[in-house]
Amino acid sequence: MGARGKLSPRAQAIIFSYYEQVIRPLKVLTGGELWINGRLTQAEISFGESIEKIDKDLDGERIDCSGLIILPGMIDAHVHFRDFNDSHKEDWQSAGKAAVKGGVTTVLEMPNTNPPTTTLEMIREKKKRASASAVNFGIYGGLTPENIKNIPEIAKQVTAFKLFMGETTGGLEIKNRSMQREIFQRVAETGKVLAVHSQRLDSPSEASDIEVALEHALMSKARLYLCHVRTQEGLQLAYDAKRDVDVTIETCPHYLFFACEDVEKRGSWLKVNPPITSAEDREFLWEALQRGMIDTLGSDHAPHSQEEKSKPFDQAPFGLPGVETSLPLMLNAVNKKRLSLARLIEIFSENPAKRFGYASKGRIAVGNNADLVVVDLERSARVERKDLATKCGWSPYETMELQGWPMLVFVRGKLLFDAR
Ligand code: DOR
Numbered sequence: 001m002g003a004r005g006k007l008s009p010r011a012q013a014i015i016f017s018y019y020e021q022v023i024r025p026l027k028v029l030t031g032g033e034l035w036i037n038g039r040l041t042q043a044e045i046s047f048g049e050s051i052e053k054i055d056k057d058l059d060g061e062r063i064d065c066s067g068l069i070i071l072p073g074m075i076d077a078h079v080h081f082r083d084f085n086d087s088h089k090e091d092w093q094s095a096g097k098a099a100v101k102g103g104v105t106t107v108l109e110m111p112n113t114n115p116p117t118t119t120l121e122m123i124r125e126k127k128k129r130a131s132a133s134a135v136n137f138g139i140y141g142g143l144t145p146e147n148i149k150n151i152p153e154i155a156k157q158v159t160a161f162k163l164f165m166g167e168t169t170g171g172l173e174i175k176n177r178s179m180q181r182e183i184f185q186r187v188a189e190t191g192k193v194l195a196v197h198s199q200r201l202d203s204p205s206e207a208s209d210i211e212v213a214l215e216h217a218l219m220s221k222a223r224l225y226l227c228h229v230r231t232q233e234g235l236q237l238a239y240d241a242k243r244d245v246d247v248t249i250e251t252c253p254h255y256l257f258f259a260c261e262d263v264e265k266r267g268s269w270l271k272v273n274p275p276i277t278s279a280e281d282r283e284f285l286w287e288a289l290q291r292g293m294i295d296t297l298g299s300d301h302a303p304h305s306q307e308e309k310s311k312p313f314d315q316a317p318f319g320l321p322g323v324e325t326s327l328p329l330m331l332n333a334v335n336k337k338r339l340s341l342a343r344l345i346e347i348f349s350e351n352p353a354k355r356f357g358y359a360s361k362g363r364i365a366v367g368n369n370a371d372l373v374v375v376d377l378e379r380s381a382r383v384e385r386k387d388l389a390t391k392c393g394w395s396p397y398e399t400m401e402l403q404g405w406p407m408l409v410f411v412r413g414k415l416l417f418d419a420r
């Protein structure tokens with residue numbers, strides 16, 4: 001016993017871990033099929049915070065998953081969760097619920113918040129809020145002319161860095177090429193991944209912006225993560241550069257499900273940066289996804305209030321919510337045979353885990369974190385406003401009928417979403 005009869009933190013930790021490991025019964029999912037090593041396998045799985053066993057006739061609190069499939073939790077490496085001075089749009093509580101409801105058990109959150117995540121103090125504040133939310137998280141450090149010299153210290157506190165090379169929400173853009181190069185070099189020295197928003201608002205093409213980012217990465221040997229690639233030319237350029245550059249290519253659901261005709265009809269509601277492009281690009285993206293040219297899917301969840309998105313096109317902010325609809329949209333695509341389940345798990349779980357260093361995530365395996373999504377591939381439902389957890393309260397996918405939905409979601413073994 002420590003002072004005044006209280007248990008020391010060490011004693012508390014020992015008792016807690018004894019409780020977790022010995023007393024608390026493990027959960028067992030029975031009757032379902034597990035996604036293991038690239039295919040579905042009929043087996044039971046038992047877990048506490050981590051996966052204990054994959055076998056038959058396991059002991060524990062049994063949960064019937066007959067007719068369902070069990071996937072590793074999705075890892076969304078591109079979300080904007082707002083909070084602080086923009087908590088009318090979203091905060092970590094609402095966003096965490098939205099993520100988990102959508103089968104996303106880990107997020108990487110962008111730094112263009114208000115205030116931005118560009119100082120050690122803001123990193124600390126953001127982690128406090130994020131820790132109290134439902135979802136596992138990593139955060140990106142933002143870059144400004146003032147904090148370049150602090151990159152080594154910031155690197156110790158963040159999962160990765162994010163550089164905005166063109167104008168967008170939050171005003172963090174750095175357009176000066178030599179300053180961009182210095183940032184690439186300094187981030188490369190830390191060994192952290194550098195995610196970039198390479199698009200400039202006034203640029204002639206996506207490819208011309210991607211080319212600049214690739215050149216910086218080639219010269220600095222940075223580990224590059226290209227956000228929201230969406231055109232045939234841009235994607236081909238980035239894919240071909242893989243010979244010489246360590247680059248990961250991301251796309252987002254809105255470039256797969258919308259084309260400029262939709263933007264003409266729906267105006268500000270589909271205003272996003274970079275903008276939605278042609279139907280030909282959209283079809284090329286689907287083929288490229290299936291062929292393996294694209295490495296990851298990120299939602300680019302960027303919520304703005306309905307009042308803000310009701311403004312005329314030139315005054316409305318850029319961005320669409322998406323963290324809770326990405327998995328259902330993609331499961332629906334799997335049902336329609338636009339994409340294999342294997343590719344979906346690669347781009348939305350395995351590859352993000354590998355790229356951002358989550359060695360115990362992205363795969364169902366003994367010892368890995370019990371971040372699990374139990375999915376019903378048969379269930380059909382409409383995306384409806386009343387069901388949304390995001391605080392912004394709307395979705396660009398409203399009224400779409402989708403087949404394939406999360407039914408149970410476990411984050412480190414805790415059941416945090418149950419649609420049964
Ligand atoms: O549409 C966008 N919204 N693009 C961005 O680059 C930022 C994001 C946001 O934070 O609203």
Ligand code: ZN
Binds near residue numbers: 274
């Ligand atoms: Zn961006």
Ligand code: ZN
Binds near residue numbers: 078080110300302
């Ligand atoms: Zn973004």
